Amino acid sequence: MPIAINKLLANLRGPDSMARGLGAPLLLMIVLAMIVVPLAPFVLDLLFTFNIALSIIILLAVVYVMRPLEFSAFPTVLLLVTLLRLALNVASTRVVLLHGHQGGAAAGHVIEAFGNFVIGGNYAIGFIVFVILTLINFMVVTKGAERVSEVSARFVLDALPGKQMAIDADMNAGLLTRDEAKARREEVREEADFYGSMDGASKFIRGDAIAGIMILFINIIGGLFIGTLNHGLGIGEALKNYTLLTIGDGLVAQIPSLLMSTSVAILVTRMSKAGQMGTQVISQVFAEPKVLAVTAGVLGLVGIIPGMPNGVFLCLAAICGGAAYMTAQRTRQKARAVKNAPPPAAAAPAELGWDDVQQEDPLGLEVGYRLVPLVDAKQGGELMARIKGVRKKLTQELGFLVQPVHIRDNLELAPSAYRITLHGVPVASGQVYPDRDMALNPGRVFGTVEGIATKDPTFGLDAVWIERGARDHAQTLGYTVVDPATVVATHLSQIVKDHSHELLGFDEAQQLLNALGKSAPKLVEDLVPKVLSLSAFVRVLQTLLAERVPLRNLRGIAEALAEAAPRSQEPVVLAAAVRVALSRQIVQEINGLEPELPVLTLAPALERVLQESLQGGSAVLEPGLAERMHQSLSDQVRRQAQNGQPAVLLVPAGLRPWLAKFTRQSLPDLHVLAYNEVPETKQIRLIGAIS
Known part of the structure; x- marks a missing residue:
């Protein structure tokens, strides 16, 4: 709002805090009272002069404002000024019709002076000049400003979602901070509100111009009837008096109206770029x-x-x-000065600090540019919600909080490719088609589907990327159909399970101890660090996770460690003691509530060879023997999978850690248990021996 208007409202508000909010309502009530209460000619002169001055102030404020949004109160000011001008028209019309028979000064000296100036002794010319001025205001300035306001409002509102998405994309890419993005969103919202208000406010000017034309004819015709019938004036004298007053009154009203129309047109045609209008015109037109x-x-x-x-x-x-x-x-001269200017001195490189050391994210997901819509919720992407669900599910299963997944785009990848990283190191990758669905072959289907043949990145199953419309047909043939977001989320879930021991660190272990300390404070106090260091505790938990033993029963783990730690500090020995304590949980996750547990054992000769090889502290096998043993284990695991039963290898406690590590990567479906890890309530059924 211009400085003069601010000062006016400040004076109306006054210093008292109680009257601080009465300025605008008081001004509005004064304007409405002018319509009802008769005003003296001197008061009309003062108000007409104030109206012209106020219009000039607003016009200059529009010219010198740097950006349209800096004059965000303009629609409200436009309404108030239009209402003031219409109230003055009503008040002057009352005075003209009541006292117009007394002469040109009946409605004040301002109206008389403007009327004489325009008429110049010829009423026909004065009338024509006034009509031309009104038509210029109505047909050119007002109509053009109204059209520009409509188009600007429509374009700004249509571009609003795109601007919001661009701000979110810049924030996700790290180009904007959260506070900067919030300020940008607020600016975009204010711009939409401003141009929407200007679209409606421009109708005030159009209606004001129409009202001015109608008031002109009403005053002339009404004045002739009143002057001749009520006051006995001749037609010539009545026409002279009332035409003078009407044209003067209309001109006093039309000049501020033309100024306000020009203000509206200038403001809505200004661009959002900051800069004064005069500087922009000179630099772009006369430069x-x-x-x-x-x-x-x-x-x-x-x-x-x-x-x-x-x-x-x-x-x-x-x-x-x-x-x-x-x-x-x-x-x-400017070009010569730039050419002869000495080269700028090279800035001294900034001193490096610890803030320049970037830490790798524990979990990361890099996507090609075609997969960006999958992670953008505003574009209908569901991957973020799926990943959140995966984290929640794995946190409940594993027993510790899985770290957030940092997602970023990577232009080095193929457009439809993705890559999963662990502490900055890629551990898995795949390719999905965002406009297709994956039809998985579960092993038995009743036909083929058309599409792009591929392999499921998680389990290696045969699959086909099919069109979205062929989803129902593929399901009727026995295929399992999943969308691209599910493919990526499932792959990520499996990677987290396989590498969960690498995601558990000192901070996570300390958080687990803090949570356990709320329910068993004495146990935690006596365990860490009295009998077991935090590093050994972390190593035991990592060993358990690597062997697919969840940490949900943290109290049982802590009690087993408190009992075994005084005898040994070796993580492998401590993990074996914990496994014995959690034997019921381990076996139940393998075989459920079945009373019998089908197991494989080692042939006596093979078991004796392995025992002898472990006497030196590490198992060293002849390569051929290791390969044949691995092949035999692989055949048994495949046979158990075909029978729908788990593959369990039951071995002595001393061999179990080595055999579990030997088969962990190549035979993930094989469970290696020690003899003392089978609960007494579970019956064992021998199904074969590895020789």
């Missing part, structure tokens, strides 16, 4: 020497034509030519 030179040439040619006003055209041609020469000289 090119060629434009001024060509203009000078055209004016010079017209000026030498006989019969034309040669002096005027030649004078303007000389002015344009001089301006072109000066502008060209100024441009050459």
Whole structure:
């Protein structure tokens, strides 16, 4: 809002805090009272002059404002000024019709002066001039400003979702902080509100112009009837008096109206870029020497034509030519100064600090640019929600909080590829098609489907990328159909399970101890660090996770460690003691509530060879023997999978850690148990021996 308006409202508000909010309502009530209460000619002169001054102030404020949004109160100011002008029209109409028979000064000196100035002794010319002025205001300025307001409001509102998405994308890419993104969103919202308000406020000016034309005819016709019938004036005298007053009144109202229409047109045609209008016009219109030179040439040619006003055209041609020469000289000087300027001194490199050391994220997901819509919820992407669900499910299963997954785009990847990283190191990758679904072959289907043949990145099953419309057909043939977001989330879930021991660190272990300390404070106090160091505790938990033993029963783990730690501090020995304590949980996750546990054992000869190889502290097997043993285990695991039963290898306690590590990567479905890890309530059924 302009400075003068601020001062006016500040004076109306006054210093008292109770009256601070009464300025605007008081001003509005005064404007409405002008419609009802008769005003003296002196008061009309004062208010008409104030109206003209206020319109000039608003016009200059619009010209000098840097950006349209900096004058966000303009729609409200426009309403108040329009209401003030209409109230003055009603008040002046009352005075003109009541006292117009007394002469030109009946409605005040301002109306009389404007009327005499425009009429100039000829009422017909004065009337025509006033009508032309009103038509310019109504047909040109007001109509154009209204159209620009409508188009600007529509374009701004249509672009609002795209701007919001661009801000979110910049924030996700790290180009904007959260506070900067919040400020940008607020600016976009204010811009939409401003142009929407301007679209409605421009209708005020259009209605004001129409009201001015109607008031003109009402005053002239009504004045003739009142002057001739009520006051006995002749038609000529009545026409003289009332035409003078009507045209003066209309001109006093139309000049502020034209100023306000111009203000609206200037404001809505301004761009959002910061800068004063005068500076922008000069720099964009008169800054090119060629434009001024060509203009000078055209004016010079017209000026030498006989019969034309040669002096005027030649004078303007000389002015344009001089301006072109000066502008060209100024441009050459700037270019010469830039060319001769010494090269800028190289800035000293900033001193490195610890803030420049970037820590790798524990879990990361890198996607190609075609997969960005999968992670953008505003574009309908479901991957973020799926990953959140995966984290929640794995946290409940594993017994510790799985770290957030940091997602970023990577232009080095193929457009439809993704890569899963662990502490910055890629551990898995895959490719999905965001516009297709994956049809998995579970092993028995009743036909084929058309699409792109592939392998499931999680389990290696045969699969086909099919069109979205073929989903129902593929399901009727026995395929399991999943969307791309599910494919990526399932792959990520499996990677987290396989590498869960690498995601558990000191901080996570301490958080587990803190949580356990709320329910068993004495146990935690006596365990860490009295009998077991935190590093040994972390190593035991990592060993359990590597062997797919969840940490949900943390109290049982802590009690087993408190009992075994005084005898040994070796993580492998402690983990074996914990496994014995959690034997019921381990076996139940393998075989459920079945009373029998089908197991494989080692042949006596093989068991004796392995026992002898472990006497030195590490197992060293002949390569051929290790390969044959692995092949035999693989055949048994495959046979158990075909029978729908788990594959369990039952071995002595001393061999179990080594055999579990030996088969962990190549035979993930094989469970290696020690003899003392089978609960007494579970029956054992021998199904074969590995020889």
